[in-house]
Amino acid sequence: MHDIPQLLISTVLLGGIYALIAVGLTLIFGIMRVVNFAHGEFLMLGMYLAFWAFTLIAMDPYLVLLPAIPLFFLAGLATYALVMRGVIHASHNVQIFTTVGLSLALQNVALVLWTGDFRFIRPWYYSTVVRLGDTAFNVSQIAAFAVAMAFTAALFAFMRWSYTGRVMRATAQDREAASLMGIDADRVYAFTWAIGIVCVGIAGVLLAPLYPVYPTAGLQFVLLAYVVVVLGGLGDMVGALLGSLIVAAVEVVGSYVFGTAWKEVLYFLLFIAILLIRPAGLFGQRGAESLGV
Amino acid sequence: MRRHGAALVIFGAAALAPLVVRNAFLLDSLILILLWGTLSAAWNVAGGYAGQVSLGHAAFFGIGAYSAALLGTRWDLSPWIALVVGALLSTAASLVIGYLSNRLRGPYFVLATIAFSQVLLIVASRWRGFTQGSEGIPVPFRPGFWTLGFADKTTWVYLALGVALLLYLIQRYLEGSRIGYQLAAVREDEDAAQALGVASRRLKVVAIAGSAALTSVCGTFWAQYVGFVDPFYVFSLDLSVRFALAAIIGGIGTAVGPFFGSVLITTLETYLRATFGGIGAGLVGIYLIIYGCLLIIVVRVIPQGLAGFVGGLSRRP
Amino acid sequence: MSLLSVAGITKRFGGVLANREVSFDVAAGELVGVIGPNGAGKSTLFEIITGFYRPDAGEVRFEGKRLTGLSPDQVSRLGVGRTFQKLRPFQGLTVLENVMVGALQKCHDVGRARAEAREILERVGLADKADAYARTLSTGQRKRLELARALATRPRLLLLDEVTGGVDQRSIPGLIGLVQEVHRAGSTLLVIEHNMRVITAVAQRIVALHLGEVIADGPTEAVTRDRRVIEAYLGQAYT
Numbered sequence: 029m030h031d032i033p034q035l036l037i038s039t040v041l042l043g044g045i046y047a048l049i050a051v052g053l054t055l056i057f058g059i060m061r062v063v064n065f066a067h068g069e070f071l072m073l074g075m076y077l078a079f080w081a082f083t084l085i086a087m088d089p090y091l092v093l094l095p096a097i098p099l100f101f102l103a104g105l106a107t108y109a110l111v112m113r114g115v116i117h118a119s120h121n122v123q124i125f126t127t128v129g130l131s132l133a134l135q136n137v138a139l140v141l142w143t144g145d146f147r148f149i150r151p152w153y154y155s156t157v158v159r160l161g162d163t164a165f166n167v168s169q170i171a172a173f174a175v176a177m178a179f180t181a182a183l184f185a186f187m188r189w190s191y192t193g194r195v196m197r198a199t200a201q202d203r204e205a206a207s208l209m210g211i212d213a214d215r216v217y218a219f220t221w222a223i224g225i226v227c228v229g230i231a232g233v234l235l236a237p238l239y240p241v242y243p244t245a246g247l248q249f250v251l252l253a254y255v256v257v258v259l260g261g262l263g264d265m266v267g268a269l270l271g272s273l274i275v276a277a278v279e280v281v282g283s284y285v286f287g288t289a290w291k292e293v294l295y296f297l298l299f300i301a302i303l304l305i306r307p308a309g310l311f312g313q314r315g316a317e318s319l320g321v
Numbered sequence: 322m323r324r325h326g327a328a329l330v331i332f333g334a335a336a337l338a339p340l341v342v343r344n345a346f347l348l349d350s351l352i353l354i355l356l357w358g359t360l361s362a363a364w365n366v367a368g369g370y371a372g373q374v375s376l377g378h379a380a381f382f383g384i385g386a387y388s389a390a391l392l393g394t395r396w397d398l399s400p401w402i403a404l405v406v407g408a409l410l411s412t413a414a415s416l417v418i419g420y421l422s423n424r425l426r427g428p429y430f431v432l433a434t435i436a437f438s439q440v441l442l443i444v445a446s447r448w449r450g451f452t453q454g455s456e457g458i459p460v461p462f463r464p465g466f467w468t469l470g471f472a473d474k475t476t477w478v479y480l481a482l483g484v485a486l487l488l489y490l491i492q493r494y495l496e497g498s499r500i501g502y503q504l505a506a507v508r509e510d511e512d513a514a515q516a517l518g519v520a521s522r523r524l525k526v527v528a529i530a531g532s533a534a535l536t537s538v539c540g541t542f543w544a545q546y547v548g549f550v551d552p553f554y555v556f557s558l559d560l561s562v563r564f565a566l567a568a569i570i571g572g573i574g575t576a577v578g579p580f581f582g583s584v585l586i587t588t589l590e591t592y593l594r595a596t597f598g599g600i601g602a603g604l605v606g607i608y609l610i611i612y613g614c615l616l617i618i619v620v621r622v623i624p625q626g627l628a629g630f631v632g633g634l635s636r637r638p
Numbered sequence: 639m640s641l642l643s644v645a646g647i648t649k650r651f652g653g654v655l656a657n658r659e660v661s662f663d664v665a666a667g668e669l670v671g672v673i674g675p676n677g678a679g680k681s682t683l684f685e686i687i688t689g690f691y692r693p694d695a696g697e698v699r700f701e702g703k704r705l706t707g708l709s710p711d712q713v714s715r716l717g718v719g720r721t722f723q724k725l726r727p728f729q730g731l732t733v734l735e736n737v738m739v740g741a742l743q744k745c746h747d748v749g750r751a752r753a754e755a756r757e758i759l760e761r762v763g764l765a766d767k768a769d770a771y772a773r774t775l776s777t778g779q780r781k782r783l784e785l786a787r788a789l790a791t792r793p794r795l796l797l798l799d800e801v802t803g804g805v806d807q808r809s810i811p812g813l814i815g816l817v818q819e820v821h822r823a824g825s826t827l828l829v830i831e832h833n834m835r836v837i838t839a840v841a842q843r844i845v846a847l848h849l850g851e852v853i854a855d856g857p858t859e860a861v862t863r864d865r866r867v868i869e870a871y872l873g874q875a876y877t
Contacts, residue, residue: 063431063432111617115620115621118620120426121374121427121620122620124374124431126616126617126620128376128616129615129617129620132562132609132610132612132616133609133610133612135613136606136607136609136610136613137606137610140607243606251436251439254432258429290443290447293440293443300421300436303429303432303433303436304420304424497748499742499746499751502735505728505735505739506731506739509729510727510728512710512726513722513787515690515710515711516714516722517711517719517788518711518714518715519743520709522709
């Protein structure tokens with residue numbers, strides 16, 4: 029039983045990073061009603077950004093965060109203008125295939141440019157371990173958690189108290205009423221999309237020192253983020269946070285009990301079970317899923 | 322005959338090709354065009370005609386492929402038996418997805434189908450004792466019709482052509498029959514369809530089950546043709562996307578669309594592989610970039626697909 | 639015996655009581671109007687009769703068979719047709735195909751269903767639009783299509799939800815004539831209508847709902863003079 033503190037802290041650390049991925053996804057869904065199937069590809073791009081900055085100019089991944097924020101914001105605005113703007117009022121299927129197409133294109137741009145090789149970042153603190161009582165943690169993991177949480181908290185505060193955040197929520201509630209009040213929905217969507225992309229891009233930078241970097245690296249994380257987001261209720265930011273902790277707990281405890289090989293089965297089964305039992309998420313309103321929103 | 326015009330051209334050319342062409346590479350491309358077209362057509366039964374868009378169809382392809390490999394290597398059974406077993410297993414598995422289709426709509430349903438195929442991927446790649454895990458499993462080559470071992474590509478062309486024709490006719494039937502109109506109604510507006518007495522819940526399950534069984538059959542043929550089953554390929558999300566891709570680009574919900582789409586994308590892929598394969602393996606990804614962009618453009622600009630766009634072929638008279 | 643019998647229907651949405659012990663009967667051959675101000679519970683009642691909602695209490699019987707608990711498609715196959723207030727044509731199908739889906743319920747032969755659908759389109763005055771896509775129709779034409787589709791299932795009872803709602807003034811007389819023609823041809827009709835002028839023109843009998851309850855049920859002239867009905871409508875006008 030002396031493993032419990034370690035498991036607990038591992039869960040929280042992992043959950044924090046998942047939260048940052050999931051919050052971007054759920055933000056985009058909550059405001060724009062679009063499930064971004066290309067979310068994982070922006071995570072992958074974030075990982076590559078960290079990798080190249082480190083390899084080419086020996087820039088520390090945590091320093092890369094600073095240019096990463098404006099870069100991903102611009103990338104978000106660009107993909108919105110080129111790809112998403114035209115389908116924002118289209119049917120679900122059109123939106124799904126548009127983001128799937130974007131995912132396919134980005135993944136393979138990475139493959140063509142940087143090949144399919146696994147790449148690793150090894151900063152000097154790579155194997156530095158922090159000990160606390162019976163528990164031990166990699167310093168990168170703790171740093172990633174701290175930055176992810178700070179960023180998530182900032183986003184929460186922004187959505188809750190800033191004027192722009194309120195405008196975004198108003199647009200999500202009632203697109204027409206918002207436009208009657210002079211809110212430019214298109215700008216809100218562009219901004220929302222870009223913020224969502226920044227979240228996941230930064231998560232990519234934070235994950236780069238911890239996981240191998242390759243063109244489809246985003247997939248495993250984004251599948252996980254879908255689980256998190258459905259668990260918490262699509263579009264629900266607090267739910268996403270709780271969902272992240274649950275999924276992280278399942279992963280940590282699952283690998284402890286069954287071994288790492290089978291942990292993914294656990295959360296996918298959890299995912300399907302949740303979809304069947306409470307498709308609107310553990311904390312969401314019932315009925316949203318069959319209304320197709 | 323006019324309404325079958327495009328199909329006649331594609332299938333006619335495929336039937337005549339082996340008489341003139343002896344080049345193994347070209348025949349191989351032809352077989353793949355037919356096979357991928359057939360798979361997209363099978364996807365189209367659920368995704369196009371019934372409107373139940375799945376990105377988890379690789380699950381059924383994988384079940385079919387593994388049936389061929391496992392029944393062949395472990396029990397020395399004929400691929401024809403594997404074909405039936407795979408189709409039955411896929412039908413059973415598809416009931417899960419069919420059930421989900423009655424509880425979830427839009428993106429929720431798509432996510433559930435992805436999760437479903439991922440579970441099978443993990444099981445196949447981790448259950449080392451049974452599936453040989455992530456190494457994959459070779460499919461034994463045993464010459465003869467009963468064992469589906471043909472050294473000669475021409476035989477494979479006609480086999481693939483036969484399955485392709487079957488799928489084409491099934492889709493044509495779906496366009497002109499009672500069940501086809503009812504499925505179209507469910508796709509357009511399920512509540513309104515129910516108000517007209519269409520048993521939509523049952524119909525969706527039937528369409529998905531049929532689509533799954535046909536996908537599985539193609540998976541068995543594919544495994545037997547290629548000779549090797551890799552879990553990370555046969556259960557991959559990429560493969561599921563690929564099935565949808567050809568149907569959407571060619572013309573979703575049309576009989577000839579999936580084949581038309583397959584001619585385009587498989588040819589492009591084969592061409593680029595042949596051209597760049599030797600120079601740098603990374604460049605092979607170019608065709609996937611093109612597909613991605615094509616997908617984005619087609620769903621937005623010509624949602625009826627290229628087949629519908631080019632000749633108004635998508636509408637029945 | 640009555641064709642449709644609604645007995646003690648109660649339906650709650652959260653804290654809101656949409657229907658409270660609603661009871662009334664419809665005899666074969668009648669044309670009954672259901673009126674009431676916004677939020678009176680008319681549409682909820684329709685959804686319950688046609689199987690889209692389940693009531694919290696009470697039951698609906700049609701020709702003596704219990705409808706409550708059946709799915710919408712089962713209700714339709716038993717002979718109860720309906721239209722939607724918020725029109726729901728199959729946008730991607732042609733007008734003819736829309737009606738064929740209805741006709742195919744009873745008729746298993748596609749060719750015969752097509753012929754039947756053409757006949758019905760002729761009846762509702764949409765014959766010249768048969769090959770147009772449903773999404774290209776005007777609101778008035780969509781109302782006709784909605785009606786044609788429901789008629790094609792050959793219902794013994796037809797529920798019409800706001801036939802003239804959202805239609806421009808000039809199209810209203812034509813739609814009224816159509817409803818009367820359908821009634822004369824032998825259908826039993828239950829019609830929700832907001833517009834009092836329309837309902838008094840077509841209905842022989844009216845059931846008035848207010849805040850989920852039946853406040854009047856009787857011949858049209860009597861119900862329209864009923865004090866509680868007038869108050870309900872006036873009350874709405876002033877709030």
